Every structure is written in C-alpha cells, then in structure tokens.
Amino acid sequence: MDSTKILLLILGMALVTYIPRALPALLVGKIKFGARVEKFLKLIPYTAMSALIFPGVFTVDAERPLIGIAGGAVAGVLAWLKCPVMVCVIAAIAVDFVLYLL
Amino acid sequence: MRKHPDTTKSRSVALTHFFAGMRAALPVILGFIPVGIAYAIMARQAGLSILQTTGMSVAVFAGASQMMAIGMYEQGAGLLAIILATFILNLRHVIMGTCIVNRMPTGHTAKKLLLSFGVTDEGFAIFTTVDSKWCTLAFYGGVTVVSYASWVLGGFLGAVTSDLLPPILTASLGIALYAMFIGLLTPNIRGNARLALLVVLTAVCNIILSEIIAPSWALIVSTLLCALIGVFFVDLEPKAAPETTKQQEVDHGQH
Numbered sequence: 001m002d003s004t005k006i007l008l009l010i011l012g013m014a015l016v017t018y019i020p021r022a023l024p025a026l027l028v029g030k031i032k033f034g035a036r037v038e039k040f041l042k043l044i045p046y047t048a049m050s051a052l053i054f055p056g057v058f059t060v061d062a063e064r065p066l067i068g069i070a071g072g073a074v075a076g077v078l079a080w081l082k083c084p085v086m087v088c089v090i091a092a093i094a095v096d097f098v099l100y101l102l
Numbered sequence: 103m104r105k106h107p108d109t110t111k112s113r114s115v116a117l118t119h120f121f122a123g124m125r126a127a128l129p130v131i132l133g134f135i136p137v138g139i140a141y142a143i144m145a146r147q148a149g150l151s152i153l154q155t156t157g158m159s160v161a162v163f164a165g166a167s168q169m170m171a172i173g174m175y176e177q178g179a180g181l182l183a184i185i186l187a188t189f190i191l192n193l194r195h196v197i198m199g200t201c202i203v204n205r206m207p208t209g210h211t212a213k214k215l216l217l218s219f220g221v222t223d224e225g226f227a228i229f230t231t232v233d234s235k236w237c238t239l240a241f242y243g244g245v246t247v248v249s250y251a252s253w254v255l256g257g258f259l260g261a262v263t264s265d266l267l268p269p270i271l272t273a274s275l276g277i278a279l280y281a282m283f284i285g286l287l288t289p290n291i292r293g294n295a296r297l298a299l300l301v302v303l304t305a306v307c308n309i310i311l312s313e314i315i316a317p318s319w320a321l322i323v324s325t326l327l328c329a330l331i332g333v334f335f336v337d338l339e340p341k342a343a344p345e346t347t348k349q350q351e352v353d354h355g356q357h
Binding site: 006008010013016023025026036041046047060061067085088097100101 | 128129132133150151154157158161162163164167168171175181184185186188189192193194195196197198199200201202203204211214215217218219221223226227230231270271273274275276277278280281282283284285286287288289290291292297300301302304305306307308309312320321324325326328329330332333336338
C-alpha cells in the first residue's frame with residue numbers, strides 16, 4: 001500500500017471510530033429513560049467489564065495461561081482487600097515479571 | 103477584568119475535578135504506554151513509517167482496532183475491509199458512551215462531543231465506577247487527557263525505539279489493563295452477592311460465545327444480554343438503600 005492509501009486508511013479508521021463514540025452525546029439527554037432502562041444502563045459497566053476481563057485474561061500470554069491467571073488473581077485479591085487500583089496493577093505486573101524470570 | 107466570584111468558584115471546582123480525573127487515570131498510563139509500544143512495533147514491522155505509526159495513534163486512539171488493522175494490513179486486506187472491521191469492533195463504544203453521557207447530568211453537547219473522542223474501555227470503566235459526585239465533564243476530561251497522552255506517547259516511543267526494550271518487561275506489562283479492570287470491578291461486587299453472580303454469569307457467557315462468534319460481537323452480545331437478565335434479579339443498592347434515600351431527602355430539604 002502506498003502512503004496515500006495509508007493516509008486514507010487512517011482517516012477512514014478515525015471516522016468510523018469517532019462516530020460510535022459521538023452518537024450517545026447527540027442522543028442521550030434528548031430521551032428520558034424509564035426506571036428499567038436506567039437500571040439496565042447501570043448494570044452495563046459490570047457486565048462489560050466482566051466481558052472485557054474474560055476470556056481475554058487467559059490469553060495475556062497465549063502460550064502461558066498462568067501469566068494471565070496469576071496476575072489477574074493477585075489483582076483480584078488486592079482489590080478485594082480494598083487496595084487502590086494502582087497498587088493492584090503494579091502488583092500484577094510485578095508477579096508476571098517474576099514469573100517470566102523464573 | 104474582574105471575575106465574577108461564582109465563575110471563579112465554578113472554575114476552581116472544575117479544576118479540582120479535572121485533576122481528580124487525571125489521578126484516577128494514572129493506572130491507565132501503565133496499561134496504555136506498553137500496549138501503545140506493542141502496537142507501534144507491529145506497525146513498524148508491517149512497513150509503516152514513524153509518522154504513519156504515530157499518526158494512526160493520534161487520529162484513531164483505539165488500541166484493539168489499531169492492532170487489528172495492522173494485522174489485516176499485513177495479510178493484504180483491502181482498505182474498506184479494514185475500515186468496516188474497525189467500525190464493528192468499535193460498536194461497543196455506543197453502549198459505553200451511552201453509560202458515560204448518562205452519568206453527566208450537565209454540560210454542553212459541543213463539549214460532550216469533543217470528550218466523546220475519549221470514550222475508551224478504560225475511561226468507561228473508571229467513569230462508571232467512580233462516586234457520582236465526580237461525574238462531570240471536567241473529571242472525564244482529566245481521564246481523557248491522561249489516557250490520550252499515554253496512548254500517543256506509547257505509540258511514538260514504540261515507533262522510534264522499535265526493539266530496544268527488553269521483551270520480558272513489555273510482556274509483563276500485558277497484564278496491566280486486565281489488572282485495572284479487575285481492580286475497578288472487584289470492590290463493587292464485594293458486598294453484593296447478586297451483582298457478583300451476574301458478573302460470573304457474564305464471564306461464562308462471554309467465554310462460551312467467544313468460541314462461537316467473533317470476540318468483538320461476543321463482547322457486545324454478552325454485555326447487553328447479561329445486563330438485561332440482571333435487570334430482573336440484581337439489586338444495585340442492597341441494604342444501604344433506605345439509608346441513602348433518607349440522606350438524599352435530608353440533602354434536598356436543605357436546598
């Protein structure tokens with residue numbers, strides 16, 4: 001692909017990435033949500049995050065599932081103990097770093 | 103020119119929110135810089151120049167899409183195919199953006215449109231789990247500035263340094279974004295068994311669906327389907343609910 005095509009690719013990708021992002025800003029607020037819809041929207045963060053974590057976390061390293069499982073488990077335990085998110089992240093990275101060294 | 107006291111006050115409140123947003127987004131740095139570097143290394147190996155590699159991060163600001171695009175480009179896919187795949191992969195942001203905007207009670211549509219550029223999985227995760235007093239445009243602005251700067255910086259660093267970084271380090275950083283999602287999600291399900299059950303249900307649903315259909319569609323279907331199921335059995339404010347209501351009544355009474 002020549003550079004014009006890559007420029008077109010970048011611009012096209014920028015457009016189709018921005019449109020889904022911007023739609024809600026145009027639509028939400030114009031519509032009043034009922035209690036059920038409101039609850040549905042409030043539950044989405046939890047279901048979306050769960051779906052973002054699983055099954056992706058098992059393939060952080062596709063050849064070594066333990067890397068994802070161990071790092072994820074450490075983050076989960078620390079978060080359960082109410083550690084700040086930053087601490088969970090750094091601890092998970094540290095555990096995986098050690099696992100790679102072993 | 104003398105500032106109206108109210109304007110000064112609201113400006114300092116906005117600044118406080120902006121900085122709080124930046125602070126909340128600090129874990130994103132640890133995730134975005136390494137992923138940005140990984141993307142850039144892929145892009146450079148696929149034959150993109152430093153400018154093109156960094157430019158894509160500046161203009162698109164979507165990790166999964168950019169990596170997928172480079173992968174397809176390497177396999178010789180056409181422009182339209184890559185753009186269409188990018189669009190499908192980003193449809194989830196309609197759902198996430200709706201949740202984000204829904205938590206912003208005030209603010210101009212123009213400003214919301216500008217900030218919409220910062221709708222990412224990570225920004226969504228932070229903004230939808232933060233205490234509702236922080237749900238402002240300024241807070242999300244802070245989250246977006248830190249996320250975007252990390253993403254662009256990672257892309258640039260990766261494009262320039264390509265393979266100077268020790269592979270063990272970049273590999274270890276792969277867990278960062280997952281650890282962040284886990285760190286944000288866990289405290290919310292701690293005291294709510296039904297919500298925890300819903301999270302487990304979603305995980306199982308997405309694990310199974312990802313085997314059957316494309317993962318980007320599986321994510322959307324699992325998220326929506328399980329949230330819909332959750333409407334019928336999850337109680338979002340267990341036990342604490344009566345107290346909160348009472349507190350709100352007191353608050354309203356004071357105004």
